[in-house]
Amino acid sequence: MAAGTSLWRHRDFRRYPTGRPARVAGSSITQMALPVLAVLHLDATTAEVAWLAFLGQLPPALLALHAGALADRYSKRRQMITGDLVSAAVLATVPVSAALGTLSLTQLMIVAMAQGAASVLHDAAAISLLPSLVDRSLSAHCSRSPRPPEATSAPR
Numbered sequence: 001m002a003a004g005t006s007l008w009r010h011r012d013f014r015r016y017p018t019g020r021p022a023r024v025a026g027s028s029i030t031q032m033a034l035p036v037l038a039v040l041h042l043d044a045t046t047a048e049v050a051w052l053a054f055l056g057q058l059p060p061a062l063l064a065l066h067a068g069a070l071a072d073r074y075s076k077r078r079q080m081i082t083g084d085l086v087s088a089a090v091l092a093t094v095p096v097s098a099a100l101g102t103l104s105l106t107q108l109m110i111v112a113m114a115q116g117a118a119s120v121l122h123d124a125a126a127i128s129l130l131p132s133l134v135d136r137s138l139s140a141h142c143s144r145s146p147r148p149p150e151a152t153s154a155p156r
Contacts, residue, residue, distance in 0.1 A: 023084070023122075030091060030115060031056065034108055041098065042105050055109050059116035067124035076125040076132070083122030090114040 035052055038044035044052070071079055090111050097103040 027115075027119060034094075034112055037094070037098075037103075038105055038108050041103060042108070044105055048105055052105070052109055052112055056112035056116050059113055060120040063117055063120050064124065067121045068128070070121070071125040071128045076129040079125035080122045080129070083118040083120075083125070087115050087118035087122070090118070 034056070035044075035049045038049055038052055067079075093107065094103065094111060097107055
């Protein structure tokens, strides 16, 4: 590949993966922390923790097709930013509620569902955004570039 056609010479392509490691780490920690918080802080039972995990996985199963359709019709960048802001906002309620002594299992279940919905909203836009960041002549090389970290990590 010639030096002038490197993917890393495209500013938009270079900017794309910069936020991914933090997002992947945050999502992974959240998926682990919510059940641990439920058990240690709220004395949740095994069944309640199972419901919490189930509700966190429900939005991707129900909303993936709809989120993809939204990504095709509207701004992918705006959809990604909205998903991240919604996720951050609902997750911010957890430490605030814990500090105020009002944290409940119901709140954790709502947070898990909202975070799952925001995540699928972001991911649907992110997947379809990548091909639009580079010239058509480089799109084949773009699909051969290394996969994002969450694609090669352990299952969620």
